[in-house]
Amino acid sequence: MSDHGRTPDQLSRVMDKRIDRRALLRGGATGAATLSAAGILGARGAHRVGAATAQQSAECSGEDITITYGFWNAEQRPAVEAQIEAFRKQHPNIKVEPQVVPFADYFTKLQTGIAGGSTNDVFWMNGPNFGVYASQGALADLSTITGEGGVDPAAYPQSLIDLYTFEDKLYGVPRDFDTIGLYYNKDLFDAAEVEYPTAEWTWEDLRSAAEKLTDTERGQFGYGSTLSAQQNLYNFVYQNGGRILNEEGTQALLAEPEACDAIRFLTDLMTSKVSPDVATQQGNNPYQTLFPAGLIAMMPGGSWHAGRLHEANPAIAVAPLPRSKQQASVIHGLANVVWAGSPHQCEALEFVKFLGSQEAEEILAETATVIPAMNGLQETWKAAVPEMDLQVFLDAVDYSVPYPTAPTGAEWESNLNDVIVEAWSGGIPQDEVCQRAAEAVNDALKPQ
Amino acid sequence: MPGVSRQLAGVSVMAIAPVANEARARGRAGPRRQARTQALWGYLLIGPMMLGFAVFFLFALIVSLGLSFTDWNVLASPNWVGLDNYARLLSDTAFQQALRNTAVLSVPHVVLRIAFSLALAIALNSQIRFRAFYRTIFFIPVLTMPVATGTVWKWLYDPSYGPINYALGQLGLPRPAWLSNPNTALMAVVIVLLWSGVGYDMIIFLAGLQNIPRDYYEAAQLDGAGRWRQFRDITLPLLTPTTFFLVVVAVIHSLQVFDLVYIMTEVEHTTTNQFPTIVYYIYDEAFRNFRMGYATTVAWVLLILILLFTLLQFRLQRRWVHYT
Numbered sequence: 001m002s003d004h005g006r007t008p009d010q011l012s013r014v015m016d017k018r019i020d021r022r023a024l025l026r027g028g029a030t031g032a033a034t035l036s037a038a039g040i041l042g043a044r045g046a047h048r049v050g051a052a053t054a055q056q057s058a059e060c061s062g063e064d065i066t067i068t069y070g071f072w073n074a075e076q077r078p079a080v081e082a083q084i085e086a087f088r089k090q091h092p093n094i095k096v097e098p099q100v101v102p103f104a105d106y107f108t109k110l111q112t113g114i115a116g117g118s119t120n121d122v123f124w125m126n127g128p129n130f131g132v133y134a135s136q137g138a139l140a141d142l143s144t145i146t147g148e149g150g151v152d153p154a155a156y157p158q159s160l161i162d163l164y165t166f167e168d169k170l171y172g173v174p175r176d177f178d179t180i181g182l183y184y185n186k187d188l189f190d191a192a193e194v195e196y197p198t199a200e201w202t203w204e205d206l207r208s209a210a211e212k213l214t215d216t217e218r219g220q221f222g223y224g225s226t227l228s229a230q231q232n233l234y235n236f237v238y239q240n241g242g243r244i245l246n247e248e249g250t251q252a253l254l255a256e257p258e259a260c261d262a263i264r265f266l267t268d269l270m271t272s273k274v275s276p277d278v279a280t281q282q283g284n285n286p287y288q289t290l291f292p293a294g295l296i297a298m299m300p301g302g303s304w305h306a307g308r309l310h311e312a313n314p315a316i317a318v319a320p321l322p323r324s325k326q327q328a329s330v331i332h333g334l335a336n337v338v339w340a341g342s343p344h345q346c347e348a349l350e351f352v353k354f355l356g357s358q359e360a361e362e363i364l365a366e367t368a369t370v371i372p373a374m375n376g377l378q379e380t381w382k383a384a385v386p387e388m389d390l391q392v393f394l395d396a397v398d399y400s401v402p403y404p405t406a407p408t409g410a411e412w413e414s415n416l417n418d419v420i421v422e423a424w425s426g427g428i429p430q431d432e433v434c435q436r437a438a439e440a441v442n443d444a445l446k447p448q
Numbered sequence: 449m450p451g452v453s454r455q456l457a458g459v460s461v462m463a464i465a466p467v468a469n470e471a472r473a474r475g476r477a478g479p480r481r482q483a484r485t486q487a488l489w490g491y492l493l494i495g496p497m498m499l500g501f502a503v504f505f506l507f508a509l510i511v512s513l514g515l516s517f518t519d520w521n522v523l524a525s526p527n528w529v530g531l532d533n534y535a536r537l538l539s540d541t542a543f544q545q546a547l548r549n550t551a552v553l554s555v556p557h558v559v560l561r562i563a564f565s566l567a568l569a570i571a572l573n574s575q576i577r578f579r580a581f582y583r584t585i586f587f588i589p590v591l592t593m594p595v596a597t598g599t600v601w602k603w604l605y606d607p608s609y610g611p612i613n614y615a616l617g618q619l620g621l622p623r624p625a626w627l628s629n630p631n632t633a634l635m636a637v638v639i640v641l642l643w644s645g646v647g648y649d650m651i652i653f654l655a656g657l658q659n660i661p662r663d664y665y666e667a668a669q670l671d672g673a674g675r676w677r678q679f680r681d682i683t684l685p686l687l688t689p690t691t692f693f694l695v696v697v698a699v700i701h702s703l704q705v706f707d708l709v710y711i712m713t714e715v716e717h718t719t720t721n722q723f724p725t726i727v728y729y730i731y732d733e734a735f736r737n738f739r740m741g742y743a744t745t746v747a748w749v750l751l752i753l754i755l756l757f758t759l760l761q762f763r764l765q766r767r768w769v770h771y772t
Contacts, residue, residue, distance in 0.1 A: 104719075108735040115522040132738065136523035219608065228717040279607040279625030282715045282722070411737045417718035425628060 070120030172335025249406030565649030598711030656690035
């Protein structure tokens with residue numbers, strides 16, 4: 001980075017930081033002791049040092065440095081590598097190593113890594129987990145790279161900026177967003193002579209089409225009622241005017257009639273066998289196997305599946321989710337964050353700044369990887385798979401509802417899943433499901 | 449097997465220490481110096497092992513005991529909560545479920561494992577063709593990584609597309625949802641545990657069988673004992689020390705089942721497990737629900753359980769184990 005084009009104000013800020021660094025160096029032996037102590041004590045100690053280093057971010061050493069970038073979706077690796085390559089052109093001395101950890105183990109590994117004082121310098125964060133990490137001081141404050149020449153929060157949807165703000169400070173640069181649509185297999189619809197789904201479809205339309213499209217002989221299911229609540233259950237609750245959690249994320253509202261009817265509607269689809277049962281879904285990710293293979297006719301799914309599903313089976317198209325009292329789709333978006341304990345704070349921040357740039361976001365759009373979070377790039381994403389009506393996902397933003405989150409983390413979701421799995425396997429009487437679900441979720445929302 | 453190497457290391461410590469003491473006791477200057485050198489070498493040789501043991505085992509053990517009285521969530525500093533974690537165990541239904549699952553898994557696992565491996569060892573100790581080949585075949589599963597084993601078996605058990613249910617369907621038999629129903633999941637997990645564990649026990653039994661002097665059998669034959677009589681009165685009693693060792697190991701092994709249930713019985717897209725065991729529960733609490741303090745409490749309860757079971761078995765061995 002050169003000093004060209006900096007305003008006097010910015011320059012004085014840079015000066016301040018230089019002084020800070022000098023002050024830090026003056027600490028001398030004490031500083032070194034703190035550093036080594038940080039290494040041993042892990043997250044808490046490291047955090048303090050991390051915050052101090054962040055202050056001097058504008059100036060990187062220029063040495064050859066390798067930082068690591070952690071994320072969980074291996075399907076997005078090509079796009080991530082393209083981003084890294086583009087970054088490398090601007091910063092030849094900073095090498096970024098991509099590290100994929102499957103989602104099931106992602107947060108486990110992250111948490112242990114932070115506790116052990118060694119994890120990825122930059123990594124993906126999601127809404128449900130953000131609160132826990134930000135409140136424990138594991139993430140670096142990004143205020144030093146926001147503003148002119150850096151990340152511009154106004155370039156992103158406000159809901160995503162809000163999602164990654166904790167106590168008025170931004171800790172994550174929005175990367176992408178996703179909404180949910182109804183994917184369907186045109187070949188199976190044609191064969192069964194059923195009309196394609198439309199934006200006007202109601203739950204009843206979905207159910208009757210699903211019944212017609214179910215062919216037990218062939219092992220074909222009408223609807224894939226996935227256990228991924230973000231792509232299935234939550235949307236139905238909102239469509240019915242219900243809610244998952246209260247505003248503060250401290251209480252479950254699943255026992256209310258609106259939410260409960262949605263749970264029952266899906267439970268019904270499971271027990272009447274128009275959807276593959278839990279046992280079948282247990283070992284088969286329907287998005288990777290059953291649906292592309294033409295064994296499921298309709299599948300609710302996130303926008304991030306679009307590119308790959310089209311590639312796997314060109315007969316797959318997409319329509320809006322059906323409605324009940326209203327249209328609704330869950331909206332969620334990932335962010336890139338910096339580990340507060342990273343020894344290469346400056347380089348890590350520089351990389352996140354790049355990931356928040358138009359150039360990096362365009363890479364995500366052109367490869368149809370995900371919908372970029374930055375305003376104005378969504379059309380590029382849409383054009384990447386012209387055969388599919390991806391406008392469906394962009395329209396969904398207008399009737400979208402934020403992914404439900406709670407300050408206590410994501411445990412409530414795992415409790416909810418336990419109940420849903422049992423109910424969909426037929427292990428809980430219909431009239432007890434909602435009450436049990438609400439109780440299980442409330443268990444995890446209690447402050448501990 | 450890490451357990452075995454640990455035991456071997458234990459043996460070497462015990463073997464060396466008395467030698468050193470004995471030498472010291474002799475009292476003369478020359479031998480004493482010699483003894484000291486010997487002891488020094490002994491300590492030097494066990495040093496690396498003891499260091500690793502102290503750092504990664506003893507230290508961790510003590511720290512975890514301390515943590516079991518705190519609310520440590522890994523990210524923030526721990527707070528002392530006294531016996532709260534232990535009290536919580538009493539009302540924690542998920543913990544009790546995991547404990548029950550582990551118990552119902554242990555009984556058939558231990559019994560069948562001993563029975564099958566003994567039968568295999570006896571069969572493969574007789575003079576049959578391709579004996580070495582069969583021994584290798586039965587031992588190979590022991591060398592396979594549990595994660596790979598679990599992944600392949602999960603596919604074999606697939607209710608709709610797996611070969612097992614395909615075969616059952618062809619035979620007109622019911623096709624169970626193996627891994628999704630706690631009862632069949634129990635069976636499925638025990639089958640895989642046996643498949644991957646019997647080979648090891650078989651080898652130990654084979655060694656035990658080959659240690660029985662042939663003349664016992666010859667003498668018995670002269671006295672007119674039949675094959676069954678020989679098996680009951682010579683083979684079984686003389687194998688009891690081996691059996692005892694294998695039972696102790698199998699019980700510990702049963703109480704520590706984790707990887708198989710983590711791979712096989714967890715539901716895609718969720719963190720719901722159809723057959724959580726006690727170690728799985730520790731993992732879930734510690735690393736997914738951020739309750740490291742509580743998880744160490746469960747780990748300590750498990751340690752005490754294993755200790756109790758092992759002590760009990762050492763007590764009971766006097767009644768049935770014969771040492772020659």
